[in-house]
């Protein structure tokens with residue numbers, strides 16, 4: 001379980017809230033939203049919460065595929081199972097190829113890049129690869145290419161940021177995200193040695209073991225994947 005839940009916990013999440021929980025059942029892993037980690041002021045529709053959970057689901061699939069398991073994902077919109085967003089089952093054997101192995105290696109070292117942008121644009125080949133990757137996930141990536149579009153986007157981002165800074169409710173919501181939500185960089189990685197700007201983490205486990213029935217809950221993050 002650690003082998004697949006740890007990579008899942010390395011997913012990006014809004015304000016590093018890691019708003020997911022995994023329910024471990026004999027035939028499946030369910031992904032649930034952890035509403036205690038929602039940010040009601042800045043994310044009232046829980047859209048960014050769901051995007052974060054989607055990223056964790058993606059990493060979970062990558063990890064299962066890395067073990068040679070074809071992940072069979074059922075999205076569970078409309079509360080088919082209360083609170084569950086998705087269920088992942090074993091769908092037979094799927095051997096990882098080179099591209100997949102590279103993706104798996106990237107999971108623990110991926111990091112949100114907040115450094116300044118280059119003046120030059122992203123070259124066409126990389127843009128195409130990004131658009132294709134989004135399409136494979138049944139999403140789409142809109143690429144801004146004209147100066148006017150980029151300037152407008154810059155203005156909107158700045159304005160949105162300022163609105164949030166001026167909103168005491170939003171600021172309080174961000175402070176409310178449990179400190180345990182912050183995950184440390186993976187052991188031995190270059191990131192661990194760098195100052196990343198994220199909060200220090202405690203070694204507290206937030207793994208919620210339930211001994212009744214065969215259900216186990218795990219709020220997955222690097223130090224919480226000990227599943228009893």
Ligand SMILES: Cc1cc2nc3c(=O)[nH]c(=O)nc-3n(C[C@H](O)[C@H](O)[C@H](O)COP(=O)(O)O)c2cc1C
Nearest residue numbers: 011012013014015016048051052055110111112114
């Ligand atoms: C739905 C979503 C929205 C995000 N929004 C922002 C954002 O507005 N600004 C930002 O700097 N990072 C944003 N992030 C990145 C997170 O802050 C980042 O994933 C989190 O702090 C964990 O850091 P890591 O990605 O380096 O592991 C977002 C991530 C997700 C999944």
